[in-house]
Amino acid sequence: MVQVRALQPINTDGSINLDGWLDHVLGMDPALDRDALKQACEFARTAEQQANAAQNLWSEGTSSYQTGLEIAEILADLKLDQDSLVAAVIYRGVREGKIQLAEVHQHFGPVVAKLIEGVLRMAAISDSLNPRESLVLGTQTQVENLRKMLVAMVDDVRVALIKLAERTCAIRAVKNADDDKRHRVAREVFDIYAPLAHRLGIGHIKWELEDLSFRYLEPEQYKQIAQLLHERRLDREQYIQNVVQQLKDELTATGIHPEIDGRAKHIYSIWRKMQKKGLQFSQIYDVRAVRVLVPEVRDCYTALGIVHTLWRHIPKEFDDYIANPKENGYRSLHTAVLGPEGKVLEVQIRTQAMHEEAELGVCAHWRYKGTDVKSTSNHYEEKISWLRQVLEWHEELGDIGGLADQLRVDIEPDRVYVFTPDGHAIDLPKGATPLDFAYRVHTEIGHNCRGAKINGRIVPLNYSLQTGEQVEIITSKHGSPSRDWLNPNLGYITTSRSRAKIVHWFKLQARDQNVAAGKALLERELGRLDLPPVDFDKLAEKANLKTAEDMFAALGAGDLRLAQLVNHAQQLVEPDSHSDDQLELIPKRPTSTKPGKRGDVQIQGVGNLLTQMAGCCQPLPGDPIVGYITLGRGVSIHRQDCASVLQLSGREPERIIQVSWGPIPEKTYPADISIRAYDRSGLLRDVSQILLNERINVLAVNTRSNKEDSTAQMTLTIEIPGLDALGRLLSRISQLPNIIEAKRQRTS
Numbered sequence: 001m002v003q004v005r006a007l008q009p010i011n012t013d014g015s016i017n018l019d020g021w022l023d024h025v026l027g028m029d030p031a032l033d034r035d036a037l038k039q040a041c042e043f044a045r046t047a048e049q050q051a052n053a054a055q056n057l058w059s060e061g062t063s064s065y066q067t068g069l070e071i072a073e074i075l076a077d078l079k080l081d082q083d084s085l086v087a088a089v090i091y092r093g094v095r096e097g098k099i100q101l102a103e104v105h106q107h108f109g110p111v112v113a114k115l116i117e118g119v120l121r122m123a124a125i126s127d128s129l130n131p132r133e134s135l136v137l138g139t140q141t142q143v144e145n146l147r148k149m150l151v152a153m154v155d156d157v158r159v160a161l162i163k164l165a166e167r168t169c170a171i172r173a174v175k176n177a178d179d180d181k182r183h184r185v186a187r188e189v190f191d192i193y194a195p196l197a198h199r200l201g202i203g204h205i206k207w208e209l210e211d212l213s214f215r216y217l218e219p220e221q222y223k224q225i226a227q228l229l230h231e232r233r234l235d236r237e238q239y240i241q242n243v244v245q246q247l248k249d250e251l252t253a254t255g256i257h258p259e260i261d262g263r264a265k266h267i268y269s270i271w272r273k274m275q276k277k278g279l280q281f282s283q284i285y286d287v288r289a290v291r292v293l294v295p296e297v298r299d300c301y302t303a304l305g306i307v308h309t310l311w312r313h314i315p316k317e318f319d320d321y322i323a324n325p326k327e328n329g330y331r332s333l334h335t336a337v338l339g340p341e342g343k344v345l346e347v348q349i350r351t352q353a354m355h356e357e358a359e360l361g362v363c364a365h366w367r368y369k370g371t372d373v374k375s376t377s378n379h380y381e382e383k384i385s386w387l388r389q390v391l392e393w394h395e396e397l398g399d400i401g402g403l404a405d406q407l408r409v410d411i412e413p414d415r416v417y418v419f420t421p422d423g424h425a426i427d428l429p430k431g432a433t434p435l436d437f438a439y440r441v442h443t444e445i446g447h448n449c450r451g452a453k454i455n456g457r458i459v460p461l462n463y464s465l466q467t468g469e470q471v472e473i474i475t476s477k478h479g480s481p482s483r484d485w486l487n488p489n490l491g492y493i494t495t496s497r498s499r500a501k502i503v504h505w506f507k508l509q510a511r512d513q514n515v516a517a518g519k520a521l522l523e524r525e526l527g528r529l530d531l532p533p534v535d536f537d538k539l540a541e542k543a544n545l546k547t548a549e550d551m552f553a554a555l556g557a558g559d560l561r562l563a564q565l566v567n568h569a570q571q572l573v574e575p576d577s578h579s580d581d582q583l584e585l586i587p588k589r590p591t592s593t594k595p596g597k598r599g600d601v602q603i604q605g606v607g608n609l610l611t612q613m614a615g616c617c618q619p620l621p622g623d624p625i626v627g628y629i630t631l632g633r634g635v636s637i638h639r640q641d642c643a644s645v646l647q648l649s650g651r652e653p654e655r656i657i658q659v660s661w662g663p664i665p666e667k668t669y670p671a672d673i674s675i676r677a678y679d680r681s682g683l684l685r686d687v688s689q690i691l692l693n694e695r696i697n698v699l700a701v702n703t704r705s706n707k708e709d710s711t712a713q714m715t716l717t718i719e720i721p722g723l724d725a726l727g728r729l730l731s732r733i734s735q736l737p738n739i740i741e742a743k744r745q746r747t748s
Contacts, residue, residue, distance in 0.1 A: 018042070021069060025076045025085075033082055037072075040086040043107060044068050044093050051098040064092035067169055074165040078204065084158045087115035088165065095120060118159035119166070160196065164205055167193045171212045186216035201329045203358050207266045214268040225267050229287070236288055237262065243290055243339055247347075250306050251292075258303065259293040259352075288339070289346035293355050297322065300349045304333050307347050311337035314344065322354070330358050419470045428465065431494050435461050435485060438473045439498040446501055448479035462491040481505050483517060486558050489731035503558035514556030515549055522555060525562055526569060528730050529723055530744040532624065532641055534569045542568045566727070570622050601625075601637055602662050610634030611659075613669060617642035620669050622723035627659035635659065668719035670699060671726060674745040675714040678738040679705050683712060690732050696720065715745065 009020030018041055026032055048065045071088040086108055093099040094116050105113040171189050174182045190213035197206035215222045240262035251258045270287065292303055300322060317336035325331045332350040339345035350358065417427050418437060428436055434452030438445045451474035452459055458474075465471065481502045485492040493499055506514065526534065536548035543560060545551045554560040601611045611627070617639040619625050627635040628648055637659060638645035649656045677683055684703060691698055700717040720726050726744060733742040 016066060016069065018045075021073075025073060028076045029079055032076070032085065036082060037085060037089070040089045040108065041065075041069065044090050044099070047093050047098045051096075064096050064098060067092045067166075067173075070169045071162065071165045074168055074205075075161065078161065078165075078202065080158065080161060083109075083111045083115060084162060087112045087119070087158075088162050091116050091119055091162065091166065115156065115158055115162065118156060119162050122159060122163045157200070160200065161202075164193055164197055164200075164202065164209075168205055168209060171209065171216075174216070182216040186213040189213045190217065201357065203330075207269075210268040211266050214271065218271070221271055222267060225270055229267070229270075239288060239340070239343065240290060243345060246340070247290065247292065247307070247310070250310060251294075251303055254302065254306065256294055256299050256302060258299075260290055262290055288343060289348065291355075292347060292349045293352055294349065295351065297351060300333055300351065303349045304335065307335060307337060307349070311339050311345070313337050322350075332358065416465050416467045418465050418467070421470065421472050426471075429495060432465050433462050433492060433494060434459065434465065434471055434473065435493050436495045436498045437465065437471050439493075439495075439501050441473070443501050445473055445475060446498065447481055447505060448475040448477070450474050450476045450479055461485075483521065483556070483558070486561070487731060488561070488563060489728040490735065499558070506557040507559070509557070511553050514554075515552045516556070518552035518554065518556030518560075521562060522552070522565055525566060525727065528743040529566070529727055531566075531569060534572055538572055539565065539568055542572065563724070563727070566723070570624075570723070601627075601635075602660050611637055614638045614642065614644070615670075616644045618670050618672065620671055620720060620723055620726065621661045625659055625661070627657045629655040629657060668697065668721050670717055671720050672745040673716050673718060673726075673730065673733075673742065675716070675733060675742045676740045677712050677714070677736075678740065679710050679712040680738050683736075683738065684714070686736050687714065687716075687733060690729070690736070691716075691718070694725070694729055694732065696725075696729060711740070 009017040009024070011017045018038065022034055022038060022041075025037065026034055045065045048063055068089040068091060071091065072085045075084050075088050090099060090104055090108070090112070094101060094104065101113055101117060104116060167189055171185055174185050177185075189209050194206055194209040194213060197203075197209060211222075244260045244262065248258060248260050251260075292307075294300055294303055314336040317334075319334040322331045322333060331354045332348050334346065334348055336344060336346050416430055416432060420426065420441065426437060426440055428440060434454075435446060435449060438449045438452075449461070452461060452463070453472040453474065454463065454465075454469050456470075456472075483506070484490055485502055486499065493502070522536075536551065540546065540548045540551035543551055543554075543565060545554060551560065551565070555562065555565065611634055613619060614628075614636050619637055619639045619642075624640040625637055626640050626645055626649075627637055628645055630636050635657065645656070675687065684701075688698075697719040698716055699719060702715045704713045705711075706713070718729075720729070730742045730744070733739060
């Protein structure tokens, strides 16, 4: 990590030793002009002293001058040009009103003044964010500020780089601030600037922004992983030293002269991998990792062969990002092996040039030459092309609902490459569907889509595209989007761009239609999940809308997501089920769960006590629950509306206690679902196939046929991890042919 403050030389009176600071910065990039930098520093220092004197103030703590030096030092480490560093030194003084832009233009020229003006436009994002909200809840003011930011970035990407450095200083500086400010800065950095650093390929900055944001947004989980890393640090370092020496000897013997070192795994990336794959800390492969730098591309593959000769390769743990670079230009070979002592070890192999690209991204193409600093790099042009696409999208749709997803679109780097019937290649995120493809080609093709062919074969619209397939969209002249496309449980769309296009279409429809459709959607979902009745006015208030009608209209138009309202409904019936102040770092997604230990229910705030799920009502995580103290069998957990527990509370109220779901359900729970359908051959097989695809365990099945009306009634007892998974399963079953109704069945 770059830690600027620790490197700044200080005079005996506590002031910054400017000559010492300049020596350090020029040591990072000798091409910089010492005199020009010194002039900018003295200008910023004098302006601050004059402003303080005019207001009879004495500067305490971090000043705008000191902050400017910190920003400039980060940019020097990123190899940015002279004008960028001068603008960085002066920027904070201009923002705080101590320096006028006209003065900057007069003393340092139009380029520096324009850079500062661009960073000031980007700063409008920080000013408009609600400290308790993510940007994805944006207002029209935020839309305009976002457009200004994107225009500035397309005009000159150095503006974004200066802002990234400034936000890096900001999140370092909030260590001792109050919780509210830490959360506000961390939320902004995590939602906007860490993904932006990733998209521009600046791993050097991205990792620090993610770790510090994670530290303030999820302090307990951050401390837990940091402690686990620290406890094993000495053993890990000795192990890595032995691996490095062994690998260096083998490579040198073949004529390759590598640079090899241990690679520190970042805390947030460890947590994200644990969440994504449902792993424990001990199962993370790349906590022990080395990075190998070699001179030529051919040496990368030679080194890979030597690594696989020395140690056994772990299947499915190899990625060739040299042949298939990531969207942000990242190139490297990644492999995981069983290293010495049978311990899992990750090895990254790349050239020096690839390493510089990975660390600095677009900054790697900026070298101060005294003239034009524009890069001709293909990676640079691809990044600017991406920025223009995002700008065009928001100009067309007028909202920023998917900004965080769009910025973070290749944090999960896998992409699929498919072809149009004419042979044009289209790249999409992994898991994209034919509908995503249709909206990527053209908005009207998406709206009018009625089917799709893959390599000439008709497939469902929620089919997951695979690299190399040819996609043909079947359209209707008078088609229109379906509201089912917006239901995440059905899997019709996966990209925020497609969702935004569909939402925009529904916004143009009549309000009355949206109200009716939204109300029907919500009532159907609440009924299907067998949730208790909810006060819709209170639910609308929780969704930050004035009336229930506004809520229905927003749901019908696609502005509100059904899952979001279901979560709010759970919070209304059980306020402790989810804390309003809990900020999630990544969107919820289906994850496989494994049998866990007891302790997913907390009794008056205490876990790991003897509990059992009541068979009469079969509660699931998310249901409002109460506990009943049994004789010798611990606490029996019931739903709050369970008839049995209501009778018990009347007879023995002293044995009813408060319980709640723990933060991470690790177990599966039994639930009864009822399916009614028009009878046909293969019905049970099709239902079983969905259960198999969703990895749902079936405990019991009961099927009855009614020959009078040709219907079939199926009752299944299944094991399910929670209400989200149940909702997804019921939605998938409802899409089968001949299904009349699929819902959760009350057993008491």
